[in-house]
Amino acid sequence: MNVRAVAARLLGQVLGPGQSLALVLPPALARVAPCDRGLLQELSYGVCRWQPTLQALLDRLLERPIDPRESVVRSLLLTGLYQLHYLRIPEHAAVAETVAAARQLHKSWAAGLVNAVLRSFLRRRTELLAMLEMDREAHTAHPRWLLDALERDWPDDWPAIVAANNTRPPLTLRVDARRFSREDYRLRLADAGWTAEPAAAPTALILAESVEPTLLPGFASGWISVQDAAAQWAAPLLDLHPGLRVLDACAAPGGKTGHLLESAPDLDLTALDRDATRLERVRETLTRLQANARLVVGDAAHPAAWWDGVPYDRILVDAPCSATGVIRRHPDIKLLRRERDIAALAEAQQTMLNNLWSLLRPDGRLVYATCSVLRQENEKVVAAFLTAHPDARESPITADWGRALSHGRQILPGEAGMDGFYYAVLVKRTPVLGGESWRLPF
Ligand SMILES: C[S@@+](CC[C@H](N)C(=O)[O-])C[C@H]1O[C@@H](n2cnc3c(N)ncnc32)[C@H](O)[C@@H]1O
Structure with missing residues (x-):
């Protein structure tokens, strides 16, 4: 045809x-x-x-x-x-x-x-x-409700966001740090005839031209994965150490799960997702990367149905969101997303965050992430969470990427070649015995 x-x-x-x-x-x-x-x-x-x-x-x-x-x-x-x-x-x-x-x-x-x-x-x-x-x-080339939302949330930056949303995204790779330094793999690419430049995250490379990733050296053996540099900040923000017990609460298709497992040896990692079909993609990804995790089908907002009662040292909540930060990769979002979706997403994000908090051990660290640029799904969710949880404190992200908000840090689409992403780091205070107050862990 x-x-x-x-x-x-x-x-x-x-x-x-x-x-x-x-x-x-x-x-x-x-x-x-x-x-x-x-x-x-x-x-x-x-x-x-x-x-x-x-x-x-x-x-x-x-x-x-x-x-x-x-x-x-x-x-x-x-x-x-x-x-x-x-x-x-x-x-x-x-x-x-x-x-x-x-x-x-x-x-x-x-x-x-x-x-x-x-x-x-x-x-x-x-x-x-x-x-x-x-x-x-x-x-x-944007629907009116989205233009209004971008203009309201980013009065100075919305024209740049709109322009970035209408560009073609680069092909960004993550190099498996267990096997290669980024520079070593870049040289291997050069030997094979491909040009790549370091991108804004320590394991990220941007290819000079678009290519079918499976043709790149070592793809089938898991040397590299396709992942935007903005998404490669989740693992460093979790401050992973060998042997920690980690929950990746919205794991599929497993991009960040793979990165967490590449970041520290012997993690005891549970990859949870509500969607069993998408969770199969996590299995395929981890097989290619030669990495292991416990895969669980379950609802992150209702842990009683799947949690074994043992607290986690680290939790990643890569929440389902409007995906308004990745429109350049998924331009159909402009057509499929509706204004009314945003409030419903924010409510679901809030419930998920609230209900996962009790699974974190004292001194533990939770990273809340979205690929949204809308404040309603990002800093407002974190602000409401902090108000409702006196045993939580925010650990400010000091970085040379993105911009600090009243809570968390935002990368806008196109900044340093990255997708739009939001991160906030939340730490559980340690209760002081016999008292009503909490001690700061770090
Ligand atoms: C933004 S994607 C996660 C991307 C993934 N972390 C990665 O890096 O490849 C959000 C995921 O959350 C899952 N999800 C949505 N609602 C959920 C819920 N209530 N409990 C668990 N997973 C959920 C979706 O199926 C989807 O796979």
Whole structure:
């Protein structure tokens, strides 16, 4: 099938029933010829990244809106506009192939419409693009609720956040510190013909060009993993030592679990996740890394169902969140996330944090992390937690990355090439015997 038709069908599943690209793209990639995979990926990510802009163009080109049930036709039109506006595909080929895709999708009735809309765009391009300058959502390619939230939370930084969200992310690796220094592995990459530069975390390397990671030296043997540098701060913040008992409370797919196990020997680590299918990915990851953990399917907000009653020295809460810090990697978040989700996520994060606290031993350390840039999911959750837990204190993060907030530290997307991430470190005070007060552990 024509790669544009495949793209339109999978994008229809994102725009219509709201499936994620992570779910619908891999099976589609497997169905197309290897030579078409790059273009399929480009069209899928590109249309999601620029959908608010493309939709605004389409609205101005159509005499009446497309029937909402025809999400595949709408996706095909957006795919056509994306090629004409953002890619260097010859215009006649982009139009002809997109019209042909309509027929392949058994939407012959739409072939004339696709042809007319794309040709009209080519004729009216300058005038239409000037109109978009006045339209905030179209101009920034972000939905209004998200723009409002970014502007409220980051009055000085929101334009840079928006710009970073619309870029393609770099390919960042984590080098397994048990086997190589970052520099040793960088030299091995250079021997194999790949250029990489140190990134903002001690184990992170950024590749100069995008490559299928499995082709890199030692990938199958676990020498490296794909992980953004921002995500590589969780393990150092946990202050791990050999033999500690650690809970990774939202572990799947296991990116940070693997890093924790690479950071100190003989950890007694429990990797918990509510989703059994995703937890299987942790098993696969750990097998490749030759690392061991106890895998448990369970709800972090309800530990009574799975906890054995032995306290943990360290807990990582890499909480489910809006993922507004990783939009450049997952541009479909712009289409799938709704404003009302944020309050519900913050409530779930609060409950999870509150209910996991009693599993931490006195003097123990809990790291709360999200890949969100919204204060409601980050410092506000931590502030409410600290108010409700007098036996908790925050250990301020002193670092040359990110920025200090009233609680915790925030990395904004694109800063030092990193994804947007939030971290806070919470320490349990030691109770003083016979008293109401607590002693500070460190
Ligand atoms: C941000 S992802 C974790 C990413 C992971 N730490 C990594 O580095 O690869 C959040 C995870 O939390 C899981 N999750 C969501 N709600 C949960 C709950 N109540 N209890 C346990 N896991 C949960 C999701 O299934 C998802 O795998």
